[in-house]
Amino acid sequence: MILRSSSLALITLLxxxxxxxxxxxxxxxxxxxxxxxxxxxxxxxxxxxxxSDYRFRGMSLSNRHPAFQPSLTVTHQSGLYASVWGSTLAxxxxxxxxxxxxxxxxxxxxxxxxxxxxxxxxxxxxSGLGYVELFGTLGTTVGxxxxxxxxxxxxxxxxxxxxxxxxxxxxxxxxxxxxxxTLLGSFGIEDGAFAxxxxxxxxxxxxxIGRFSAGMAYxxxxxxxxxxxxxxxxxxxxxxxx
Numbered sequence: 001m002i003l004r005s006s007s008l009a010l011i012t013l014l015x016x017x018x019x020x021x022x023x024x025x026x027x028x029x030x031x032x033x034x035x036x037x038x039x040x041x042x043x044x045x046x047x048x049x050x051x052s053d054y055r056f057r058g059m060s061l062s063n064r065h066p067a068f069q070p071s072l073t074v075t076h077q078s079g080l081y082a083s084v085w086g087s088t089l090a091x092x093x094x095x096x097x098x099x100x101x102x103x104x105x106x107x108x109x110x111x112x113x114x115x116x117x118x119x120x121x122x123x124x125x126x127s128g129l130g131y132v133e134l135f136g137t138l139g140t141t142v143g144x145x146x147x148x149x150x151x152x153x154x155x156x157x158x159x160x161x162x163x164x165x166x167x168x169x170x171x172x173x174x175x176x177x178x179x180x181x182t183l184l185g186s187f188g189i190e191d192g193a194f195a196x197x198x199x200x201x202x203x204x205x206x207x208x209i210g211r212f213s214a215g216m217a218y219x220x221x222x223x224x225x226x227x228x229x230x231x232x233x234x235x236x237x238x239x240x241x242x
Contacts, residue, residue, distance in 0.1 A: 040077075041076060041077050042074060042075065042076055042077075043074070043075050043077075044072070044073070044074050044075075045071075045072070045073045045075070045241065045242070046070075046071070046072050046073075046241070046242040047070065047071045047239055047240070047241045047242070048068075048069075048070050048239060048240050048242075049068070049069040049070070049071075049237060049238065049239030049240075050066060050067070050068055050069070050237070050238055050239070051066065051067050051069060051235060051236070051237045052066050052234075052235050052236040052237070053065070053066070053067070053219075053233065053235045054067035054069070054087050054088070054089055055202075055219050055235055057167065057169075057188055057190055057198075057200045057221075058188070058198070058199075058200025058201070058202070058219055058220060058221035058224075058230055059200070059221060059224070059227070059229050059230050060090075060229040060230070061087070061089045061090060061098070061229075062087075062088065062089045062090055063090035063229070064229070064233070065090070067087050067088045067089060068087070068088050069085070069086065069087045069088075069239075070085075070086050071083060071084065071085040071086070072084045072085075078105075079105050079106050079107045079115075080104075080105050081102075081103070081104060081105070081106065082101075082102065082103045082104075083101075083102045084099065084100070084101060084102075085099070085100045085102065086098060086099045086100070097123070097124055097125070098121065098122070098123055099122045099123075099124060100119055100120065100121050100122070101119070101120045101122065102117055102118070102119045102120075103117060103118055104116055104117020104118065104135070105117070111140050111141055112138065112139070112140050113137075113138070113139040113140070113148075114136075114137065114138050114139070115136070115137050116134070116135060116136045116137070117134075117135050118132060118133075118134055118135075119132070119133045119134075119135065120132050121133070128158070128159055129159055130159060131154060131157050131159040131160055132154070132155065132157065133152050133153065133154045133165075134152070134153045134154075134155070135150060135151070135152050135153075136150070136151050137149065137150045137151075142172075143174075144174050144175060145172050145173065145174035146172065146173050146174070147170070147171070147172045148170070148171050148172075149168070149169070149170050150167075150168070150169045150170075150171075151166070151167065151168050151169075152165075152166070152167040152168075152169075153165070153166055153167075154166075154192065154193060154194075156193075160193040160194075161193055163192060163193035164192050164193060165190070165191070165192030165193040165194050165195075166190070166191055166192050167188060167189070167190045168188065168189050168190075169186060169187065169188035169189075170186065170187055170188075171184070171185065171186035171187075172184070172185050172186075173185075176205075180207045180208050180209050181205055181206065181207050182205065182206045182207075182208065183204075183205055184202070184203070184204045184205065184206060184215070184217065185201075185202065185203045185204075186200075186201060186202045187199070187200070187201045188200045188201070195223075195224070196223065196225075197223050198221060198222070198223045198224055198230075199221060199222040199223055200219070200220070200221045200222075200230075201219070201220055201221075202217045202218065202219045202220075203217060203218050204216055204217025204218065204219075204235075205217075211240050211241050211242065212238070212239070212240050213237075213238070213239050213240075213241070214236075214237065214238045214239075215236070215237045215238075216234060216235070216236050216237075217234070217235050217237075218232065218233070218234050218235075219232065219233065219234075219235050220232030220233075
């Protein structure tokens, strides 16, 4: 059984997958934390990605094997959005696929970005493993860097052993001059149904060229009870946005 506690810049951060991947998925718009403006009321973004190891909050969910990760996001000009995200993973007691359904809101006031969403994690072919997590995020700029703080809360549910779970993470990204490269870093703490004061961190670099993005990061954890799936290692990623 695999239980977890994990586009547009803020929308990506409000879904679990900004933390799931060792190298966050490339934004489909700019690095602004507000949804991109469009003359049309709705915009649709599709991304296809491959990672050398599906890491969620430092832990490998693909047993250190590569994973395919497609996503689809529909955003309204008001800031409301819905998305579907998927990944292959290690055997999960019946299937090797995860599909996450997300609905939320993202906005910005001055230099402060904010948002909230609800994410339902599903595992087709299994029974009793799906659960809901609620997210809230605040972000701002510090010089050329973008800094975001995210809190995820899993209410007590039968699939989590009737226990709740809390995750707090902070991440930052900064462009490296007039180059296509961005430096990325994150740190998180998780406690509750899925972990006991677990720590995770990542440090990496990403290159964005047109619709394509490629990255490399070093990802690690602490206080995982010696679980080898949390051992520190390098993780590569490549994706294409449509």
